[in-house]
Each structure stands twice: as structure tokens, then as C-alpha cells.
Amino acid sequence: MHEFRVQVGPAAFRIGSQWKRPLDQLAEFYRDYPVPEIPDYSVRLESVSLLRRFIRPSVAINGDYMLPDAAPLPLAQGLLAAEMAMNLQMALGWRRHLLLHASAVEKDGRALIMTGQSGSGKSTLAAMLGHRGWRFMGDEFVLVDLDSGDAVPFPRLISLKNEAIGAMMATALDGRFGPLMPETPKGDIRHMVPPADAIAAMSRPARPALLLFPSFGFDAAFREVGPSEVFMRLTQASTNYVALGEKGFSTLTRFVQTVPARAIDYRDGIEAEALVNQLWAECV
């Protein structure tokens, strides 16, 4: 079993693989990240059978936390398998912060947090803003500190999907991109290494200052979202809210009471950026 270790924000991973290539890719893209001694979670990329290790190799996603019905991926999508496995450990295992399925960027020590369903554009927006004057904090999970309420970064590789791939390659001309993986279960996927400042500052938290619920594909607009709706939507966006018990409740309550929230509609990055800047100026 080949092995690779990486620290992303507060979480440390050990990734084992029967094939060397996915780990070489990880080592290349995560080369500026710290290497932990004792990992929090182990994940394993293993062949579904001895035969499928060599012929049309197929990667089963195993690890400390597993989904019983997770479909294997072709070896060419090994990098995606590793990323999915690491996300799964966080979603099912992490108990040190309130975990929100959200993206975040930072400016002046304050965090803009964006949450929504897959396809809302939260990941692409964070990646884009990360190249336009904001510090990128993460495109998948935001970790809310249970004592201070601060947002803790989790700047893993950015996962770009479908039309976001072309848009980001045009925006981030100096960006480092992974291989194009066409027709994955989530569509076309291409990973992107976060900007250098995001990696260098990955242990620096920021105070949540604005929460957005973006919706991609509608005419530019925004509306206020009331605290009870925000609370309900964030309990659904959190994988560990229930497990954290009273701490989860008090952390989420404080978040909802102190962070203004808006839903925004947009058709492209330029519209979105204008809305973000307008709301940031009004609310923060």
C-alpha cells in the first residue's frame, strides 16, 4: 500500500492506495501543505477485486468512515476518489467544530460564508473571489469554532464542475489545475490548487460577518432571510449539528443571531461579485 499524508486546516489525513499514480497527483497538488505525523483519519483507495486492480482498474473508497453503497470510480478518477473519501471523513467524523456544508472567503479578518445545494455556485464563487482580493478559506466545509464562534478554514483542493472549469481557467491564468475528469458521477470535474495566500493562512480563523444563500441562473436580486429560516437551513447544511448536542445548538444559535443573511440570485460571476460587494458594504 502506497501512502500519502496531508494536513488541511485543522484536519490531518493519511491516504493509502494500491496504485501509486493517484498519490503522486495528490503529492503534486498538496506540495505546499504541511505533512502531519499522526493523522486524524485514514482513507484507502483499494481495488474492488484482484482482477480489477489491473484490468479496467476500479477504485473502491474505504476508510475510517465509509458509505456502504458508495460506487467505485475508474482509476483515472483516483484523485476525485481521494477527495471524496477525505470529505466523507469530515462529514461523518468531525466533532471539533460545527461543520457547515459551505464555502468561505475572508477580508479584513471577517468571513463571507456561502451555503446552498450542489449547483448553487458557492464553490465557484469562493474560488473566483479568492482570485479577486479575498482570501479563499474553503469551498466545501466551513468549521465554526465551538467556543469563539470563528470560522476556521478548510482549504482543500477546489473542485470545479462543468462550466465553472472554463470560467476559472479564464479568471485564474496563473492557477494550477488538475487533470480534466470527464463524465464523473458529478459531471466534468477539474481540481484547482487554492491560491498561495489561502494555504499559507490555513490556520488563521476569521469572524463570520455575512451569510449568503446563492442561487445560480436567475436575474440578479437579493432578499433578507429571517433567523428561523437561516437556522433551519443551517441545521440541514451541518452534518454534525445533532452529534454536538448542546454545544452545537449554542454555536448555531449565536451564529444565526450575529451574522446577517441574504439570499442572492445571479447569472454570472460579474453579477455575483457586484452583489457581494454591495451587501458586504451594507452589512459589514
Add this chain to the structure above:
Amino acid sequence: MTHDAMLLVDALRDPAGTARLDPAGWTALLTIARVEQLLGTLARKLSGLPVPDAVAHILDEARVNAEYQRRSALWEADCARRALADYPGKVVLMKGTAYVAAGLKAGEGRHIGDLDIMVAQADLPQVEAALLNAGWEWVKEDAYDDAYYRDHMHELPPLIHKERDRMIDVHHTILPLTARPRPDAAAMLSDANALANGLYVLSPTDMLIHSAAHLFADGELDGGLRNLWDLHCLMSEYGDDAFWSALTNRAAHHQLLAPVERAVRLAHQLYGTEIPSGWRRWHRQDKHYIRRLTARDHWGRGTHKFTRLIFYIRSHWLRMPPLMLTRHLWTKWRKG
């Protein structure tokens, strides 16, 4: 061929000995503890001992998780209690939920999955109806499986609650009806002890006998180290002279003396459980059990495929007579 799970056995037996672990040793220990569902238990045993910072974070997380499991297990038990409020018979909690509800050491830090309860066999239709009425529903909508459970198993087909997504196993005895030993379920129910909330737990001897039967007379020893740890805790907590002599008679009455003796011997050998000298007999097959229980590598993967296969075949052999096994596997195979 590795037996890295001995790292976990050693750490539970001698927590201070973990001071000798290097980072690779810690990584293997924590990975194996997680896959054996003993990380919460390990976190309890290592409380207050100096450990590397990275390990301390992982153990804190395991404590949060164990508390969550305890809280949700007790909540689920209370939901069942309310659903069965009009049922006049005893509702006996079993396994993990029973340990935490009774405040036993075996429940400290324990991983708890489904809710297991036991009721009188004659009352199954009434209990089933009450649970269905309170929001539980069948997991398997398969006529063969359903009939198989009802004719041959020691429990109803599993039910899952449609809102809370939690499973309940309703037992009426402790072994499949096709297994050779025939435990006296009626005696278990009549000797069960009441908790303050009106639910029951098995008597100390029956609790231990059930755990031993589950480990050595039914399953294929998956998760066996956790199960054996339960047994170690029960023996340590209950094991006075009166208990040990009652245990022999009670286990013989349930036709389960052999698995109980094996549980006692293996707990002593692996976890250093204090047992009376009369129970310390070596059995030539014990070493195979230890081999099977500790067969993991430092990634937490099961090793010793052949030993595992033998124990898998054994588990089915114990569950049903050969002709019936053949018919069962034939039906399962045809259904794909």
C-alpha cells in the same frame, strides 16, 4: 500475517503503556480502535494520561461521539418505552443500550448502533403492532426474508423508524431457533431487573450469558474485541464469589456453558480479567479465536483471510442444520 489489533488489546489492558508508542504506533492503534468500535472506550481508558496533542484531539472527539451515542441510545429507548406504554409485559433492554441505561462500566464510551429489546414470544404480535403504530416500519419488504425471520430467528425482521431513521431489533430469545442450544427465554424475562423508568435489563448472569452467546455461539466474531471488552467489564463489575457460582448453573441451564467458559477464558487471556482459578483452563482451540480476534493490519484491514473464512462458515454452521443451510443458501443464490 499481522496481529496489529494486539496493540489495541495492550492499550486497553495497560493504558499507561501507550507512553512507549511512536507516531506510527499511535496511528495504527487509533485506526484499529476505530474499526473495532472501541475508540470511545480507549478514550475513556486514556483519560488523564499524557498523550501527543494530535492524539488528544482525536480522543476528545471520540468522547464527544460516545456521549452522543449514549444520549441517542437512551432517547431511542425512551421512544420505545412510550410506544409500548400500554403493553403490560416486560420490555427488556439488551446490549449497549442496557449497559448505558443501567450505568454499567461496559457502557462507558461504548459505540451503540441499533436498539435491541426482548419481550415474551407470545406477545410479539401486540408489540409489533404497537411499534408499527408509533412510526416504525419494515426494512425488508421481502416475503422469503420475512418468513425466514418469523419461522427461524430469535427476533422480528428489523424495523426502522421512518422519522428518526433508527433501527430496533425485537428479540424473544437470544439465539436463532435453528441453533442447537435452547436458552430459557422465559426464565430470562422473569429474572430481569426493573430500571427506574419502567424498562428492564437482564439479570447480571443472563446479561453475561447473552453477550457470550452472541459472540461465540452466533456471529462470525466481527467486532469481537468490543464484545469481549463488554464481557471483561461485566465480569469485573459483577464478579464476586456468588456471581461466579451462579453463572455456572445459569449457563448450564441455558445450554450455553461452553460459550460462557470460552468468553471467560479469552477475556482473561486478552484483557487480563480477574477470574476464579477454577475457570482458568486452557482449551486447544482458544489460540484460533485469539488469532481471529486480533487479525488486523495497521490500516485496520482484516488479515488472515483463511481464518476469517473458517469462522464465517462456522457461524452459519452454528446457526442452522446442514440441510437447512443448503436450502437457505440455494434460495438466497437464486434470488441473486
